[in-house]
Amino acid sequence: MNFGYTPEQEELRRQVEAFVQEHVTPDVLRDKEAQDDVMRGGTGDPFGSHMRELYRKLLDRGWLGIAYPKEYGGQGGDRISQYIVEEAFMRVGLNISLSGSGAPAIMAAGTEEQKRYYIPRLISREITFALGFTEPQAGADLAGLRCRATRDGDHFVINGQKIYTTSGHLSTHIYLMARTDPTLPKREGLSIFIFPLDTPGVTVRPLWSIQNNPRAPLGTTYGEARTNETFFDNVRVHESTLLGGENKGWKVAADGLNLDRVGAFRYVMSVRRDEDIVNWLKETRLEGYADNPAIRDKVAELWTEAQVCRLMTMRSMSIVQRGRDFSYEGAAEKVWAPEHGVRTTEAITQMLGPYAQLLRGSPHAVEEGVFAHNVLGAFQSGVNHGGVQIMRDQVARRGLGMPGPRRQKAAGN
């Protein structure tokens, strides 16, 4: 049991923080913000030249994909060091992690050829994935999805619709779950496909979220300004695009989702406002806030909860670092952190009162409106990527061995 970084890791942390100070310039951040305005097929560069330059520097230093094996373009280093880099960038609003990239799932379930092709390109961001899981009729009940992939010789023909394919307009590829055998029980007839989004028959259309106008300051809250719905109309893909084999998609996806959640992204999103409100209380000119016993008690409570977010993240990192499988720990973290973010957000609204409603750009907005934007965004963390009630089901069933629902019949569609 050890809660500290090694001297080498501490040194890395100092180096990365200094790098962020020097190289994450306003130009880089503008590139990142401009992503939202780039339409797929439009003239803009979804990356931006400054952002590309930043990634080149990160690659040169070997700070991307630290924990991935050297033969796949990583550094063969430890997961904690990778985390240290991720956290420093998350703190300025840039998610450079490979969480949510599909890389952990490809490492776990991919063929040798897939790993050699995808992992280096995911690390360098030459390839990025949009996640094609949710459908209009299949969210929490993901295994009930209807998107069909029908075998035709050594190809599959895909028809159906996905929704909330976030960054589908920016990504090069999709990581798609589709039904390959409707005669099997619903979890057993699913497969994962990975293929380019410019494959004929794929259409990406924008959906605008409540975070759209005005947009939240970069990296200050959960939720994107834009997500998408994606349509598949007789999309032909080769069987080599299967990840983990035909009808093996459920396990590939479940393990991948767990691994995807590990890292700095959700943790930092969930706890930044705890820091902000404490620092605001220290600096405010208004009297009667910092010495208000009710506010002090609440802030200390939230700070303690935030530490639990951090420690649960560290626990998940420790599990990955040891090469162990998750029982329920990833799901536990995915209950605690999002709900904590909401509790903090809502408590802050009751501390700042009317100021907490002022969005970015408004006169008198506090801290560029981050608190107001969190009112719109914090709860989304409890909805996206496995809702908190689904996560509680997982804790109870996978972690505690409690009985699942009794019925499980063929999908039949």
Place this chain on the structure above:
Amino acid sequence: MDVLLTDEQEMVRTSARSFLDGECPPQLVRAMEADPLGYPPDLWRKAAELGWQGISLPEAYGGSEMPLVYLGLILQEVGRAVAPLPLHSTCVAALTIAEAGTRAQCEAILPAVVAGEQVLTWAFAEEDPRARPEAVTMTATAEGGDYVLSGRKMFVDNFVAADKCLVVCRTAPARGSNAGLSLFIVDTKSDGISQTPLVTTAKDKQSEVLFNQVRVPAANMIGRADEAWPIVERMLDRATALLCAQMLGAARKDAELAIDYAKMREAFGQPIGAFQSIQHMCADMVIWIDGGELLTCEALWRMDEGLPHSVEVSQAKAFCNEKCLASARNAQIIHGGIGFMMDLDLHLWYRRVAAWGMRLGTTYEHRARIAEALIDRPGHVVLGQPVPVEPVAAEPERRVA
């Protein structure tokens, strides 16, 4: 960074658990609630044979000198079995003697503690039970080669069983940063001491202790006259973190009893554990207990590393007070009516978890301490980085991880 238990730590936990599974059935716990001493001396001796009392005491006095994290693991198991052993109070007092006592004091007491021949406790709280130096009004006055102690201490754990008690007294008025407190090792059988047992929800042995002109040799003072507060504060912090460990062990077992019951008990034609309303209660219980465990382990680890730890201790206790009790309450609710029948063992855990949450700092007190560190000291806070430390306390060098 690896917050999971090492193989060696797993082994310590497993062997402590199997020992108490065999030696400490619920019937023993019930019997000791009615016993005047409140603990079985033969189990205390067996614990000493396993080296529990001395696990974190110096090797020079027969201990194993293991980090506090290990004592935390043992106390978690003691909590899990709700074992009626005066281990917590003994170890808290013994660690303070080891840390701040003279060689003669250590030699006189610690080997006997390691051998299971002595029970120790400490007395801080008075009418105002809060852990603040101002709350201490009991006096000690120098007289010849002795000090004469007079006053009243409250909520003294295991006083009826203890041979020695560390007593915090006022020897001077508070002046600036000097709290004016001194710490004495007092023989519990000294003339002028009388105790009254308190009747508690945990049915444990706590006493109100009256000191009427009790003579204590000056050689029994720990540390220097008037300057004991830093020693006492560290003692209380250790006591608090270790009590969290004990609470978590009890809360974990209590949750497991409820989860097992939910899998077996049928209603509406299926186990109640198949209903999501019950599953989600159980999921929350485990998430809360895990959170408390991580906070507590980090606090103990920081003590072992010589790092500032008072905020971490308060985080752990504030969280455990609320979450362990909420978990134990859920366990009661899942059991329904049978849960509050005397015949079922479940209440043995509930009553203790509830009571331990009231001792060594309430949620409000600990949060006030956290808020003070966060808000009142200058400098920005960053989660995961140490909060700005008080200017007087120099940060000890960090050991290689």
